[in-house]
Amino acid sequence: MYTRRDLLKHTSAGFGYLALAGLASLSRSSALGAGADVAANPLSPKPPHFPAKAKRVIFLCMQGGPSHVDTFDYKPALASDDGKRGKYGGALLKSPWQFRQRGESGLWISDLFPEVAKHADEMCLIRSMHCDQPVHPGAMTQMHTGTAQFVRPSLGAWTLYGLGTENESLPGFVSLSPPAGSSRNYSSAFLPAIYGGTKVGGSGGRFAQAARFNAGGGQAVPDISNPKRTTDQQRRQLDFIQSLNRSQMPAGDGANVEGVIQSYELAFRMQDAMPELMDLSGEDQRTISMYGADSDPTRTFGRQCLLARRFAEAGVRFIEVTHGNWDQHARLTEDHAARAEACDQPIAALLADLKQRDMLKDTLVMWGGEFGRTPSAQNGDGRNHNNKGYTLWMAGGGTKGGFSYGATDEHGFEAVENPCHVHDWHATVLHLLGLDHTRLTYRYAGRDFRLTDVYGNVATDIIA
Known part of the structure; x- marks a missing residue:
């Protein structure tokens, strides 16, 4: 009873x-077009529109705008014209770092990233990126959501909405240490909330408490x-x-x-x-040391990159790792060197680790900031914001390795060859994941929305 x-x-x-x-x-609304089956679990794996090159994404987001003319966009004219007045004002400033041709492909990469440069033959450099916003908040939001004017779902949320995830006990979209106040960059906006990113760890050094080498940590x-x-x-x-x-x-x-x-x-x-x-205690010491996860200055970002690999291996669809601050209006030589030292080894380790596990072929690794920096000097040893031309690179996931796409002008100020807008980049990322950006839509407030709005062209030349 x-x-x-x-x-x-x-x-x-x-x-x-x-x-x-x-x-x-x-x-599932209209994610995969008319006639798509209704999924019992909104996070369950969903078939792409066409065969995918990549199954998952790891986005290494460099907050603050790293200087392309000091990293991956070689401009010999900038060195020869050092001190002269630039086309758009200000005195041109040569890079304090030497550029060298790397790997069998001969890609020009600066000494600022010596370890990443060893993977040149896996990298696809998009040297003609441009966006609409010259300020950090707007450019970061546009890089993540396609617009700086409205609240829209992020790239990770659209990816999860379109493809689902392969592990029902984990979030399909993880954002490791996003900057404070940046929830729009990993939110689902008007998509169902389950497609939003899960924040893991705080920004900066606070992340060290989020991943420890023992089961009882943080x-x-x-x-x-x-x-x-x-x-x-x-x-x-x-x-x-x-x-x-x-x-x-x-x-x-x-x-x-x-x-x-x-x-x-x-x-x-x-x-x-x-x-x-x-819990990283199960990783062998060789792997931990390879990522630099056991010593400064690579400890924090090394653990983030190691966790990114573990999340990817566990079936998480979209992982974003934030690193910064690259906003050097002054002291560029000193501070850019410090930022690069903290992430160069971990990024190289991530690429090597994915490759040795046979995961790089279907994992799209992306590196870039919200914009680049000017070829002209600011405050002596510094550079201003530059949204008219900058570099973003991708590796694995069906992209051409050892390949350079597009170009800026002779000093690196403006994209002049195969310009690649943020909308084009988003369309290309979705295409590599097997999604047609024009068909990945969600009906809200009486109209069909998509990540690329009414824009975007796939950069087919970078696809292997």
């Missing part, structure tokens, strides 16, 4: 399971565990909360409530999977 307490307990659990069953009826992802409850107790508690959430579902449009329900369920599943994945 049931007591009143037993009846309430089992009834509340039943409501929770009904809520979960209701998720099976969610439509709370990397907040609010995914309840230490006051056993798993069974927490399951019953969650079921009751989910029933309350379901009862608040508005008629005709419950996307926001569904997003809350789904995020709670994912967090419940993450409790076991996430800490285990972020």
Whole structure:
């Protein structure tokens, strides 16, 4: 015979399971066009529009705008014209670093990245990037969402929406140490909330507490565990909360409530999977040292890159790793050198590690900032923002290795050959993932939205 307490307990659990069953009826809108099957789990793997070159993305985001003319865009005329007045004003400033031809391909890469340069034959340099925004917040937002004017889903959210993920116990989109106040860059905006990025670790040195070499280290992802409850107790508690959430579902449009329900369920599943994945104690010392994850100045970014590989290996679809600050309006020689020293070895290790695991061929690794810097000097030893021409590179994931695409003018100020706008870059990334950017749409507020709006052309020349 049931007591009143037993009846309430089992009834509340039943409501929770009904809520979960209701998720099976969610439509995937128009992500894969008319006639696409309805997925029981919105994060389950989904077929691409056409055979994909890449299965996953690791985006190494260099916050602040690294100088292309000091890293990957060789401009001999900038050295010969050092001190002269530039076409767009100011005295031209030659790079303090030597450029050398690297690998069998002979790509010109500066001494600022000696370890990354060893992988020149895997790299595709897009030397004609440009965007619309000359200021950091706008350019960063456009790089991530395609626009600086409105709140829109990020590239990672669109990727997850279109393809789903391969591990139901982990988020499909992870942002490692995003800068403070940058949630728009990894948000889902009007897409269902489950497609938004999961923030892991704080910015800068605070990330060191998020990934340790022991199972008991640091709370990397907040609010995914309840230490006051056993798993069974927490399951019953969650079921009751989910029933309350379901009862608040508005008629005709419950996307926001569904997003809350789904995020709670994912967090419940993450409790076991996430800490285990972020425990680096199982990695051998040789791998840890290769990434520079055990010593300064590479410790923090080395751990981030090592975790990026582990997330990719576990089936996470889109991983972003942020590094900065590259905003050198002065002291460029000193500060750019420090930034590069902190990330050069870890990036090279990531490329080598992916390749030896046979993952680079279907993992698209991308490196770049929101814009570049001017060829002219500012404050003596510094450079100003430059959104008219800069470099971004990609490796693996179906791109041509040892290849240079596009060009800036002789001093590196403006894209003049095969200009590649942010919309074109987004279209190309989605294409490598097997997604047609014109078909990856979501209906919101009476119209179909897409990452590239009404723009974007795939840079087919870089595709292997």
